[in-house]
Amino acid sequence: MDKDKIDKKDHILDVAERVFSDMGFDGASTRMISGEAGVxxxxxxxxxxxxxxxxxxxFDRKISSFQDLLHNLGIDDTISSWAKVESYIDIYSNRVVNNNCFQKLLYQEMSINRRTDLxxxxxAxxxxxVLELYKMLQEGIDNGEFKADSxxxxxxxxxxxxxxxxxxxPLLASSMLGYDILDEKIIEEKLKPRLKKYLKTLLKSYLLNDNEHTN
Amino acid sequence: MDKDKIDKKDHILDVAERVFSDMGFDGASTRMISGEAGVxxxxxxxxxxxxxxxxxxxFDRKISSFQDLLHNLGIDDTISSWAKVESYIDIYSNRVVNNNCFQKLLYQEMSINRRTDLxxxxxAxxxxxVLELYKMLQEGIDNGEFKADSxxxxxxxxxxxxxxxxxxxPLLASSMLGYDILDEKIIEEKLKPRLKKYLKTLLKSYLLNDNEHTN
DNA sequence: CAAAATTAATCAATCGTTTGATTAATTTAA
DNA sequence: TTAAATTAATCAAACGATTGATTAATTTTG
Structure with missing residues (x-):
């Protein structure tokens, strides 16, 4: 039916996303993708x-959810700029980890110099x-919350x-951190909270004015 | 002669390095490389x-110089851990920028999951x-110079x-920074000093104990 | 039945690699 | 020193395999 057709297309896209991110665009063959997808x-x-x-x-399948994320950010004007940045880090870290194979695909293709249309x-x-985050940071400087020379x-x-x-x-990061960051459970229990905490601490001391150190 | 032969091999390697990093391993064809190299x-x-x-x-051609860099670091025991980190940032930023096409190639291949021997x-x-830098940082904690919970x-x-x-x-970074970071002159005059200064300031406030804020 | 979905078979193009032949350079032999 | 023998370097052409894509036939669906 229509439902099945959509499911099948979605299944193909799931497989393609993984294979593309594992092998790169050129390294992934259509036979490989169709084979693994069983079509x-x-x-x-x-x-x-x-x-x-x-x-x-x-890509198109992901773009919408990507933009949803950004839209819901920077709207709440009642919280401080630093609180916004903190929530950006939270949301971003969550996304990153759950869509790691797409994220990888994203930057893999950005580092290739051809296929300009893509x-x-x-x-874009x-x-x-990037600009959404930058705007958020600039607001922090404008309202005196962040150091002006950041x-x-x-x-x-x-x-x-x-x-x-x-x-x-991930292989390099894994042997550096001492645990397998491709493991779903470890990602959730260790990598995520660690990345969040680290980025917040790191940027807090860099961005915030000293008189704002009220924790 | 022998000299010419080495030069020619070196010339091929130069071209291959660039083409590989531009197109990726799979995207670069042997015809393309030989064509551009004129052989x-x-x-x-x-x-x-x-x-x-x-x-x-x-890769082999680069490894030796890579290891030379590391060897000359961490030897001088008369300077502080933070001074070591600062000089690591300096040397690393210089290398990075001058060998950017090789660096790109390096991480491009690390993000592919196959070709395990390579x-x-x-x-490795x-x-x-990575470990050399980590050791340097750990020393800073051991001697009380850096925050213990870093x-x-x-x-x-x-x-x-x-x-x-x-x-x-580079394309993304360029439109973010507002200037073309592929331009050799801009790299030297703007990107390098900016990267150095930023990383030092960022990590200084994160790593150093407050009583060490003497600068 | 007609339309959509799915298949196997096939296409030209390109891939990395190999081949046999030719040229240039070096070494050996007389 | 010269001629012969050997080695190294280079080339155009072709190899089999694989690529993405297409065709035409078949099956499924409504």
Whole structure:
């Protein structure tokens, strides 16, 4: 039925998302994806037109939820700028970990220099997220909550970069942290809270004016 | 002669390094590399055995200088732990920027889940660098210079992650920072000093005990 | 039945690699 | 020193395999 068709397309997208992020766009073959998804190879083209179409479909499926996240942030004007940043870190850390294979895919393609039409799309998507965070930080400076000489753009780079280091190089991060950060349970119980606590402590002492140190 | 042969192999490696980091391992074809290098396609196999052999040769050429960097660090016991970290940031920021295309290649391959023999090699190489920095930080805690509850592994992730964000997604970083960080001159005059200053300020307030705030 | 979904078979193109032949450089032999 | 023998470097051409994509036939569905 219609339901089954949507489910099947969604199933293909699930598999494609994982295979793409594991092997990269070029490393992932359509036979591999269709094989793991348990569908005929021609179905990929039937549904998505082409390999690149499938790739784009994986992205399109995520974009909406991506923008939902951003919309609900920065709305509440009753809380302090630092509280906003803290909640951004919370939400972002949660997302990151639950969508790690998509996140990986995202930055993997951003680091390739060709396929400009696609990377433009990714670029725009990421910039929306980046600017939202930046705006939040700038507000903190404007209202005197944050140090005026804070390098906000670098702060953004640190939040995204620290997260990416975990997501994009999980093997390296695992042997560094001493536990397998690909394990779902460990992610939930250890990595998430640790990442949140660390980023908050790190940025608090960097951003906040000294007279604001009221914990 | 012998000189020319070495130069030619080196020239191929130069080109391969750039093409690989631009297109990824799978995206870069041997025809493309040999074409840009201006040599016959068969020469790649003649010199390096295979595409993967060429890829490994690109790495091998860099490893030695990578380890030289680490060796000269942490030797001087007369300076404080924080001074060591500062000089690590300096050296690392310099390297990073000058070898950005290799650095990109490095982390690009680390984010792919297959080719385990190769990624093992990269993994080992990076871990050496990571552990050296970590040891340095741990010393700072042991001698009471750094806060005892500092999350050192996360600090490593921040240093590497912030740098990677610049190197691996230069387009995103450029439109965020407002200038083209692929431009050699801008890298030297703006990105380098900015990255150094930021990382030092950020980590200083996070790592150092308050009674050490003498600067 | 007609439309949509699914399949197996096939397509041209490109992949990394290998081949046999040719040229250039070096070494050996007389 | 010269000629012969050997080695190294380079090339165009072709290899089999795999790629993404398409076709035409078949099955399923409404």
């Amino acid at each position: 005929n190879m021609a179905m990929l083209n039937y549904y998505f037109g082409s390999k690149e179409g499938l790739f784009l479909a994986v 990377s433009d799309k990714i670029h 998507m990421l910039m929306t997220s 390098d906000l753009q670098m702060v953004v780079a640190t939040i995204y970069g620290t997260k990416n280091f975990m997501i994009n190089t | 016959n396609m068969a020469m790649l196999n003649y010199y390096f055995g295979s595409k993967e052999g060429l890829f490994l040769a690109v 990624s093992d090699k990269i993994h 190489m990076l871990m050496t660098s 999350d050192l592994q996360m600090v490593v992730a921040t240093i590497y992650g912030t740098k990677n964000f610049m190197i691996n997604t």
